Amino acid sequence: MTTNTAGNAAAAGGTRHEGGTGGTGGTSVVLQDLKRSFGTTRALDGLSLEIAPGEFVALLGPSGCGKTTVLRIVAGFESADAGSVLVDGKDMLPVPPARRDMGMVFQSYSLFPNMSALDNVAFGLRMRKKAGPQRRSQAAELLDMVGLADQARQYPHQLSGGQQQRVALARALAVEPSVLLLDEPLSALDAKVRLQLREQIRSLQQRLHTTTLFVTHDQEEALSMADRVGVMRSGRLEQLASPSELYAQPATAFVAEFVGTMNRIPGDIEGDGRVSVLGATLPIRGSRPGGPVDVLIRPEELRIAAAPGGNGIVTMATFLGSLTRISVLLSGDVTVRIDVPSAESAALAPGTSVNVTVAEAEVLVTGRK
Amino acid sequence: MAAVAGVEAGAQAPAPATRSAARRRSFPVWRWAILLIAAVYFLIPLYSGLRFAGLKAFPDVFKQAGFISAIGLSLRLALVTTILTLVLMVPTVVYVHLRLPQIRRLMEAITILPIVIPPIVLIVGVLKVAPGFLLSTPYLLAFVYVILAMPFAYRSLDAGLRAFDLKTMVEASNSLGAGWPTTLWRVVLPNMRTAMLSATVLTVALVLGEFTMASLALWQTFPVWIVNFEQSSGAVSTAASLLSLFVTWLLLMLIVAVGSWSARKRGGAQVTLFTVAPRESSQTAGEPE
Numbered sequence: 001m002t003t004n005t006a007g008n009a010a011a012a013g014g015t016r017h018e019g020g021t022g023g024t025g026g027t028s029v030v031l032q033d034l035k036r037s038f039g040t041t042r043a044l045d046g047l048s049l050e051i052a053p054g055e056f057v058a059l060l061g062p063s064g065c066g067k068t069t070v071l072r073i074v075a076g077f078e079s080a081d082a083g084s085v086l087v088d089g090k091d092m093l094p095v096p097p098a099r100r101d102m103g104m105v106f107q108s109y110s111l112f113p114n115m116s117a118l119d120n121v122a123f124g125l126r127m128r129k130k131a132g133p134q135r136r137s138q139a140a141e142l143l144d145m146v147g148l149a150d151q152a153r154q155y156p157h158q159l160s161g162g163q164q165q166r167v168a169l170a171r172a173l174a175v176e177p178s179v180l181l182l183d184e185p186l187s188a189l190d191a192k193v194r195l196q197l198r199e200q201i202r203s204l205q206q207r208l209h210t211t212t213l214f215v216t217h218d219q220e221e222a223l224s225m226a227d228r229v230g231v232m233r234s235g236r237l238e239q240l241a242s243p244s245e246l247y248a249q250p251a252t253a254f255v256a257e258f259v260g261t262m263n264r265i266p267g268d269i270e271g272d273g274r275v276s277v278l279g280a281t282l283p284i285r286g287s288r289p290g291g292p293v294d295v296l297i298r299p300e301e302l303r304i305a306a307a308p309g310g311n312g313i314v315t316m317a318t319f320l321g322s323l324t325r326i327s328v329l330l331s332g333d334v335t336v337r338i339d340v341p342s343a344e345s346a347a348l349a350p351g352t353s354v355n356v357t358v359a360e361a362e363v364l365v366t367g368r369k
Numbered sequence: 370m371a372a373v374a375g376v377e378a379g380a381q382a383p384a385p386a387t388r389s390a391a392r393r394r395s396f397p398v399w400r401w402a403i404l405l406i407a408a409v410y411f412l413i414p415l416y417s418g419l420r421f422a423g424l425k426a427f428p429d430v431f432k433q434a435g436f437i438s439a440i441g442l443s444l445r446l447a448l449v450t451t452i453l454t455l456v457l458m459v460p461t462v463v464y465v466h467l468r469l470p471q472i473r474r475l476m477e478a479i480t481i482l483p484i485v486i487p488p489i490v491l492i493v494g495v496l497k498v499a500p501g502f503l504l505s506t507p508y509l510l511a512f513v514y515v516i517l518a519m520p521f522a523y524r525s526l527d528a529g530l531r532a533f534d535l536k537t538m539v540e541a542s543n544s545l546g547a548g549w550p551t552t553l554w555r556v557v558l559p560n561m562r563t564a565m566l567s568a569t570v571l572t573v574a575l576v577l578g579e580f581t582m583a584s585l586a587l588w589q590t591f592p593v594w595i596v597n598f599e600q601s602s603g604a605v606s607t608a609a610s611l612l613s614l615f616v617t618w619l620l621l622m623l624i625v626a627v628g629s630w631s632a633r634k635r636g637g638a639q640v641t642l643f644t645v646a647p648r649e650s651s652q653t654a655g656e657p658e
Contacts, residue, residue: 108537109537110538111541112559123545175546
């Protein structure tokens with residue numbers, strides 16, 4: 001690209017955007033204070049979110065938390081009561097879905113049954129008035145990219161679920177959308193296909209540098225695919241952070257318990273503001289509710305050793321591969337899960353008396369259930 | 370209704386097949402008995418008519434005075450009624466499915482009304498209130514036939530729409546840049562083709578066979594002509610009615626054939642007259658790799 005054309009592109013940038021994918025550009029998406037109610041239920045209660053150009057953000061949350069509503073508002077299939085959706089600074093809310101230049105992959109199979117895989121992928125290009133030969137070669141290229149070049153002539157009913165979703169992905173990417181929206185595209189597939197497609201989506205997204213918003217209730221999916229994960233609860237973002245931060249430093253008890261496995265162990269608040277649990281006194285991170293509290297501790301943060309007359313009894317050992325998850329019944333009818341290397345688990349058979357201790361670290365506490 | 374099956378047929382197709390096979394094995398006698406009774410019930414009158422008319426009467430039908438104009442009027446009415454029905458009902462059904470799914474029950478109740486209300490009540494009322502310019506043309510009948518055809522047309526189209534995930538298709542099409550007209554033309558209508566064909570044939574069959582209203586409105590449609598003509602030649606008039614029955618039956622067979630052909634070709638549900646049957650066998654390939 002010469003300096004001259006680059007200058008022109010920059011000058012045109014303020015008024016018109018050419019997809020922005022394929023290169024290093026990418027499109028920023030900013031959601032500001034989105035609100036949406038359905039009858040008396042508040043689906044979105046002032047949600048704000050910024051997605052950097054080329055970033056892959058996942059919205060994670062239990063069903064009914066409003067994550068799908070966010071996606072549908074961005075796509076234009078749902079209206080917002082208040083707030084704004086800015087794509088590269090331009091407000092999208094008044095723009096009809098057909099003009100938003102977004103690619104979407106749906107949870108349910110959404111290929112047009114009356115068109116072959118190739119025609120499905122070429123549909124968006126046709127809508128953009130691309131000439132026949134050009135759109136066919138472009139569609140064929142996209143199908144090749146998702147590994148389905150041989151299935152181009154087949155109709156959706158002749159494809160497996162995983163293949164259909166790959167065609168749907170190719171169809172969404174064919175138009176070089178400024179934003180890619182993924183609405184639980186993997187949840188209808190079986191586990192093995194889901195894993196393959198997960199990696200394929202991620203590598204394609206990184207290659208094309210397409211700004212992506214992904215909605216899922218599956219934490220493993222969100223953590224493994226996204227640059228940043230937003231955990232949602234009742235129409236709000238609880239925390240937006242990188243997967244590792246989300247896991248290691250959950251901002252709230254809800255996030256802590258929603259992401260990964262978490263033990264709840266009753267603790268006592270001490271006079272100095274710390275909490276005592278399993279014989280240790282630990283500093284508290286974040287807010288401290290009044291009344292009795294539970295301390296939240298990850299399975300790998302607990303230490304376990306076989307000890308006659310210890311504070312717990314092993315009730316179950318679940319082999320997970322390199323790790324074995326030991327369930328221990330503590331006094332007060334509390335069961336905790338502890339991960340130990342499988343090689344060391346032989347001494348921790350069910351019925352063994354053990355001593356459970358906790359590593360020295362800041363902990364989250366939450367009101368006792 | 371087996372309506373939703375189309376969407377998920379891919380995964381669960383083998384199950385219904387084995388179930389129906391089991392049923393076939395356990396009730397063969399009953400099946401044949403019922404089929405036989407039904408066949409006797411339907412075929413004896415037809416056979417009697419054929420005996421009464423004699424084969425010679427059939428060529429005579431076409432030579433009779435008034436036959437051409439009567440069949441011509443009936444065919445024109447069929448055409449106008451069908452066009453009106455599709456133009457009215459297709460957008461209505463699509464809109465209800467997409468935007469007002471909660472009133473589908475109500476729509477079903479409303480559209481069944483023409484079956485409950487006797488045609489004679491309808492036509493007497495219409496003749497009382499219809500404006501003069503309509504009373505003087507036979508196409509008044511087309512307007513009334515649209516109402517008579519509504520229960521059949523609505524159900525066919527409704528079943529056709531349930532056979533695929535309309536909402537997702539429309540949203541996918543929109544997100545790919547297609548506006549409403551394009552989405553309707555390229556995505557919705559092609560997937561409703563069989564349902565529309567089914568609605569068409571049912572409407573045509575109804576118009577070709579309707580007697581009460583045409584007779585009371587004093588228009589000589591084909592059925593009215595058959596009855597009138599009976600006075601001069603019973604044999605020819607019987608031959609004419611057998612002929613019209615045969616033609617209608619052919620039409621109905623045709624849509625069933627087309628329905629299963631298009632289901633084989635493009636997958637999805639097989640649309641027959643009122644119902645949507647899931648695909649018979651799943652061609653869904655196993656996961657590769």
